[in-house]
Amino acid sequence: MGQxxxxxxxxxxxxTLEILLLIFLPEFIxxxxxxxxxxxxxxxxxxxxxxxxxxxxxxxxxxxxILMFILVFLxxxxxxxxxxxxxxxxxxxxxxxxxxxIASYLLSKKxxxxxxxxxxxxxxxxxxxxxxxxxxxxxxxxxxxNYGLLNKPxxxxxxxxxxxxxxxxxxxxxxxxxxxxxxxxxxxxxxLLSFLLPSATLLISTLLTTLFFFLKKFxxxxxxxxxxxNNLFNLV
Numbered sequence: 018m019g020q021x022x023x024x025x026x027x028x029x030x031x032x033t034l035e036i037l038l039l040i041f042l043p044e045f046i047x048x049x050x051x052x053x054x055x056x057x058x059x060x061x062x063x064x065x066x067x068x069x070x071x072x073x074x075x076x077x078x079x080x081x082x083i084l085m086f087i088l089v090f091l092x093x094x095x096x097x098x099x100x101x102x103x104x105x106x107x108x109x110x111x112x113x114x115x116x117x118x119i120a121s122y123l124l125s126k127k128x129x130x131x132x133x134x135x136x137x138x139x140x141x142x143x144x145x146x147x148x149x150x151x152x153x154x155x156x157x158x159x160x161x162x163n164y165g166l167l168n169k170p171x172x173x174x175x176x177x178x179x180x181x182x183x184x185x186x187x188x189x190x191x192x193x194x195x196x197x198x199x200x201x202x203x204x205x206x207x208x209l210l211s212f213l214l215p216s217a218t219l220l221i222s223t224l225l226t227t228l229f230f231f232l233k234k235f236x237x238x239x240x241x242x243x244x245x246x247n248n249l250f251n252l253v
Contacts, residue, residue: 033139038062040183045173049162060113063120070123140191147184151210181219192230
């Protein structure tokens with residue numbers, strides 16, 4: 018029994034770190050190496066996630082056919098756009114998309130095996146990590162790796178709006194499954210941070226989440242799964 022609990026804890030810890038890697042590494046690469054977008058860092062983060070989970074990569078025929086259809090469709094659209102407009106960016110974005118799709122699939126396989134209690138714990142750690150990053154940004158102004166050139170850096174994230182978007186991904190799913198005390202704690206932190214950064218995006222999402230928080234007894238659990246898996250795909 019003890020070995021099983023230890024394995025679950027270590028597995029959840031790795032999953033938590035993988036999600037934080039997907040949030041922080043693209044932003045750090047974007048700022049430090051002055052790339053045109055976060056795509057390079059996101060690609061690197063996805064490769065790392067795939068390397069940690071490649072042995073678990075199993076795919077059935079039905080899913081393979083669906084993925085092939087999606088990829089063929091995206092290739093055709095990208096080629097048509099290129100020949101019609103000369104705009105090559107959609108075509109070049111297909112390679113990173115492959116890795117993002119695989120990483121998203123591998124993480125979703127992990128999530129689907131977790132209980133609501135485990136998902137709540139993981140989400141709580143992620144949210145508090147993001148809150149800590151936000152609060153520390155008001156006391157720490159980094160000057161290394163090009164962060165000193167930014168107007169309002171939130172190390173390792175490039176700007177407050179990006180941090181707000183990252184928090185929004187997890188805020189509503191967590192509120193739907195947690196208890197009153199933890200939910201209230203998260204909402205207070207999100208509210209304080211929205212004024213401290215400041216961030217209108219985070220403030221609006223916090224108000225919306227507060228509404229969900231007090232109405233969650235009327236929301237079916239299936240809606241929670243739809244929200245969290247949709248947010249996970251958006252994250253990747």
